[in-house]
Amino acid sequence: MIKVGIVGGTGYTGVELLRLLAGHPEVEIEAITSRSEAGLAVDELYPNLRGHYPGLAFSEPDPVRLAACDAVFFATPHGVAHALAGELLERGTRVIDLSADFRLKDAEEWAQWYGQPHGAPGLLEAAVYGLPEVNRDAIRQARLIAVPGCYPTAVQLGLLPLLEQRLIDLDHVIADCKSGVTGAGRGAKVSSLLAEASESMKAYGASGHRHLPEIRQGLAQAAGQAVGLTFVPHLTPMIRGIHATLYARLTSEPGDLQALFEQRFADEPAVDVMPFGSHPETRSVKGTDICRLAVHRPGGGDTVVVLAVIDNLVKGASGQAIQNLNLMFGFDEMAGLQAPALMP
Amino acid sequence: MIKVGIVGGTGYTGVELLRLLAGHPEVEIEAITSRSEAGLAVDELYPNLRGHYPGLAFSEPDPVRLAACDAVFFATPHGVAHALAGELLERGTRVIDLSADFRLKDAEEWAQWYGQPHGAPGLLEAAVYGLPEVNRDAIRQARLIAVPGCYPTAVQLGLLPLLEQRLIDLDHVIADCKSGVTGAGRGAKVSSLLAEASESMKAYGASGHRHLPEIRQGLAQAAGQAVGLTFVPHLTPMIRGIHATLYARLTSEPGDLQALFEQRFADEPAVDVMPFGSHPETRSVKGTDICRLAVHRPGGGDTVVVLAVIDNLVKGASGQAIQNLNLMFGFDEMAGLQAPALMP
Amino acid sequence: MIKVGIVGGTGYTGVELLRLLAGHPEVEIEAITSRSEAGLAVDELYPNLRGHYPGLAFSEPDPVRLAACDAVFFATPHGVAHALAGELLERGTRVIDLSADFRLKDAEEWAQWYGQPHGAPGLLEAAVYGLPEVNRDAIRQARLIAVPGCYPTAVQLGLLPLLEQRLIDLDHVIADCKSGVTGAGRGAKVSSLLAEASESMKAYGASGHRHLPEIRQGLAQAAGQAVGLTFVPHLTPMIRGIHATLYARLTSEPGDLQALFEQRFADEPAVDVMPFGSHPETRSVKGTDICRLAVHRPGGGDTVVVLAVIDNLVKGASGQAIQNLNLMFGFDEMAGLQAPALMP
């Protein structure tokens, strides 16, 4: 049993950590912090947790108590982990940050997209980008994990085999992504109201989105060179789920695309390659840490289409964070992440 | 480990059994039958099960193979269990029927509501109504279980304390119930299309619904006399969930209503009494076997309002069926039923 | 052509006035005010209006400009009309208030429910409760209209015939109401987020809701005495619509209930009595000023059930406001309100 803390537990990724960890055999919650809700029982805010964490309440963030944990998750807005991670790491506590604070390797690029200076550039070198399908060995040794964003997870997993094999035109890759509304968090925004977001579909950030540099960084690493990506996210009238539809132009005859994908992910417990020409549904991964993929080559032409679905709150956030935790502490990689999706 | 079979596995309650049993430590699936889909892998119909039941396919119902199971679930339309249950029971296999076939004790009343003669009246005496909160001891000894319907479960649990204590006017009880669309099953009906049922609310069966005699039978047993019930179900634009709003007129000063409910369900693992005046949400029980209750007495008057929520596919069907199985075989009553609700 | 102003136009009832008035042959918009959005074009906030109101922008409330209107709608939170209505009335402008400011005849009761003193008790006597089905003649002469609330409209219309004929037990009437989320307005509240309100059903205000005294006042007027009402509203995962399910106990043999309802509403252009035993759907009135009703008498017993559906933003607010305007100015009562509901 290890002890973990959660900083910023009132948002959707915080409660999702609690939901998933309720079934984890090796973890107990030592503290969950929230400045705004300190003192409130977690199951008063999230009644689905009634009976699962008796006595657990949100508390003011207390560095001493957090440092007594084996690992601390940050489920916070950007900037918060910058301020606190260093102290925890010095005291020997491992940090798993679900925010964007340590995802970009370039502190200046971070500052540009987030409109403020990077608060802990000295930690960037030690931070490991927590995509197990790329960095599993480094994750096992890591003390500071930057959990990938939701869109970046889906897009990278869908493109990795094509990029690593250099099969496509690297200047013109398109990621058309559709996300449920929890991607916008639990903040009270008019645009996220049921009355505004339901029964409608719209793009947003088509001319620039904060996940763009993160995706580009990941794609470039896989391809060994810069990748020209057009990324258009869309707000979809559902609670959870991301559907990434990825388009690339083949530059050489690729051989058996299906075999390529199956082999690339053969040993990956969180990636499921469906039969060629399938159409994965986001609901098939709802509540789970699985990324489900399918490959298409319409009309046998030179365009390859990859369909990738994840649950933005699980494989796109809290589930992947736990997958990282499991690797860091030598647990079964999918401990706490085994339940099938809720369907229907 | 026991072996179980599922007859009629392609519907929502069938797949829900598979979803829940995937995490059950004491059960393995021996067979899942479907005449229409025989030969099809279960995870082809329900991709959320990919990786959980490798090799499991729907098969033609084979009495010999089913009789080799310790228990068989019927997740079938009414009438099917009538025909098959007897043979299985004779061979020593226990039967847990999720359909309406054995819920009514009176075969003639059954025939009236279902428009066909009862096919196995000889089994009615042995059948135990599988509401653990009322019949736990009988369930432990039972060989044939009639799993309660979804509406009957919510309505009975919400009214039991008031009926058992004879606190209310038994001639005028009202159950206004709201159900998600999975209550109508997986059949391809126009009225269940997203385009028809979404963005709308309507009552149905206000002048008579098949669950009415079942509810009345249960209420009468609790009250020790017939209960005059008005039951109006409503179709709600959501996938899962039942919200029962129950109205009764107090005939004597009831004392502490909250204490009454808390005491009645103090030892019930599947019933959660919330603080007085709470408003339980159906999503707080989504995917779980929990019935969450709250009691109101508006304006301190003589009307008591009970709010009860369940997931119609879990506590209202497959989860309750497993709860019965657990009792019958001496497992932890909530084995396989422990995960918190998916929320948001 | 008359000139109208709208105070507080950024909320859902404000934009709904614009949507409906776009097709009104006798009305032009002189001004639409909003302190927070002054200067913004209305179609920038509501792109559905692009092309319909070229050049119209929200403006600071200017009493002189408003007083130049023939009529002014208040689509504001409670309290605002208290402050402004008097001045407009003095200058000869008629006021149609969609808020709760003038609905209750008793200023002290208002103060109790709204937690602040009534700001214009001197206007209460002149204010006419704008339910055309009850007060048509008074509305025609009125200078100040209190447009009924959404729940009160549905509940009163459904109960009027029973109350006026004194057919039911007046001490135990139950109104179980289900509303779409626009009933909560356009405010940015966590509880109204799609991620919170979708895929769930819950009651709220079961122990007391601000519409309760308004409903009671209306029921008492119809019955000629106080009516004991239990009112439980529910939040339903849809954008628009109210479904009221009304339960009453018959105290004498009522004769032909269907005829009673049909006769009561025979000349009402905004009330549609469906055949006996029908189940009206909220979507059948979406976007329209119609209240659709159906009567049930389950099992021929002593309980009558009335089902009433309206669009909370139209018959429950802006449409009814326009219906009042039409009556006040001698237009066709349903001018601008003729389009069929959008279905599917």
Next chain:
Amino acid sequence: MIKVGIVGGTGYTGVELLRLLAGHPEVEIEAITSRSEAGLAVDELYPNLRGHYPGLAFSEPDPVRLAACDAVFFATPHGVAHALAGELLERGTRVIDLSADFRLKDAEEWAQWYGQPHGAPGLLEAAVYGLPEVNRDAIRQARLIAVPGCYPTAVQLGLLPLLEQRLIDLDHVIADCKSGVTGAGRGAKVSSLLAEASESMKAYGASGHRHLPEIRQGLAQAAGQAVGLTFVPHLTPMIRGIHATLYARLTSEPGDLQALFEQRFADEPAVDVMPFGSHPETRSVKGTDICRLAVHRPGGGDTVVVLAVIDNLVKGASGQAIQNLNLMFGFDEMAGLQAPALMP
């Protein structure tokens, strides 16, 4: 006043014709046919029409009665108009076909995609493709109109300016389209159930969809040569609406893209070009005949992104059919199509 008939009126495009024509000043319904529902009042199937078409019932298709109409709409599955259109045309009745029967100019290509021989190849030459933004003059003279499909309308309108000016790589155009479920019609299919299609997003037909040849035909005409199109439609959990996200690679510096689009559609009553960089929402056109467009050029690079939204049942079907009717009979082009979208 002209008399129109509707063949196949029970589906979504049939009832949408009725909804829109209820407000058309120049049209009266002479007959609406349905073999399966003959004798049923239209407002029994679609209660939103109660009060709008008193006495109108579905009737058996009767060629004589239909031929007495000035125009007949076919809102039928493919193949039906093949069989009946010729006779009506011979008798002088104009035909507006909402199905796919006359959209493809090549009868063999039609036979290939629809799996049956073309039933009226002799009429193909006279058939006019009813996209007013391309064929307005021909529509005015036409006697047989093939109303464009929903996806083809959105995709063509979004790409026309780029194709006509030959600004893009014609070999690699991508149309990522998202549609509400009414695109699948009113048929009772499991995949269209609320319980299946809600809370999920999926692609379908990614390797080939019947709208593909129609779109290619239209794009080729605009470009003056064949266009290599990848078209991936997605099922979106909403009732109405199509969002087309269109990607093309610029082959030369395009100048002012916004001005290009604004000029192209300056005189088009059914196309609204939003400011550069906008994100149109499908709900902003719900119930209307408007196509709303916005242009993006992410990062100023060589990829242009066009966002186009329509209501699949209106501009994508019944509204566009009426727009054609208006042109054919010299009415105001937007008669009956003026109401703003229902929003929220």
